[in-house]
Amino acid sequence: MASILIFGPHPDDQELGMGGTIARLVKQGHRVHLADMTNGEPTPHGSPEIRAKEALDAARILKLDVRLNLDQPDGHVWPTETARIAFVRVLRTHKPKVLLTTHEDDPHPDHANTSIIVRQAARLATMRRYDEESGLPPVPMPAVMHSLFSRRIVPSFVVDVSDFVDEKMSAIRAYASQF
Numbered sequence: 001m002a003s004i005l006i007f008g009p010h011p012d013d014q015e016l017g018m019g020g021t022i023a024r025l026v027k028q029g030h031r032v033h034l035a036d037m038t039n040g041e042p043t044p045h046g047s048p049e050i051r052a053k054e055a056l057d058a059a060r061i062l063k064l065d066v067r068l069n070l071d072q073p074d075g076h077v078w079p080t081e082t083a084r085i086a087f088v089r090v091l092r093t094h095k096p097k098v099l100l101t102t103h104e105d106d107p108h109p110d111h112a113n114t115s116i117i118v119r120q121a122a123r124l125a126t127m128r129r130y131d132e133e134s135g136l137p138p139v140p141m142p143a144v145m146h147s148l149f150s151r152r153i154v155p156s157f158v159v160d161v162s163d164f165v166d167e168k169m170s171a172i173r174a175y176a177s178q179f
Contacts, residue, residue: 001029005096005142007087007118009077009110010040011055011069012175017147018100019062019168020161026063027164033066033094034059037083037114038074046177058174062167066094077110079117085131087121092136103146105153119144 008014059067102111
């Protein structure tokens with residue numbers, strides 16, 4: 001089975017947008033890893049500690065192999081060299097065959113910029129001379145797919161998650177400070 005990395009801007013975005021797909025992929029036997037660009041704070045009802053616990057609780061509910069956080073500043077995610085290098089290192093460490101992320105057309109700037117960083121870093125991770133100081137070898141370009149929130153984009157495929165609604169909703173409810 002494939003190694004799949006699902007990369008989102010904030011804890012809870014992946015569960016909201018792709019929770020049923022995540023549960024389905026895990027059930028099919030894929031190794032599924034989630035990475036969050038930020039810790040999701042500040043929010044009116046959370047804290048970094050609460051959000052970190054909620055993210056781990058959601059990861060356990062979805063039976064994920066790995067949950068990571070790149071600790072970028074919430075509300076200030078930009079396609080910088082620092083952000084690209086951080087994600088290239090995640091790619092080279094976990095070697096996913098497939099990446100799922102947000103869409104560039106998302107109206108939230110952190111969501112749109114996360115999509116840009118993922119696409120750029122996926123290409124940069126294939127280059128032998130990029131980020132040589134990490135000592136991590138290049139990886140093949142993974143397939144990149146996007147979850148859609150935008151109503152202006154027509155999806156190229158839809159995943160039937162009818163059998164996984166309960167897992168998705170349980171993972172979303174793990175974020176009690178947000179919902």
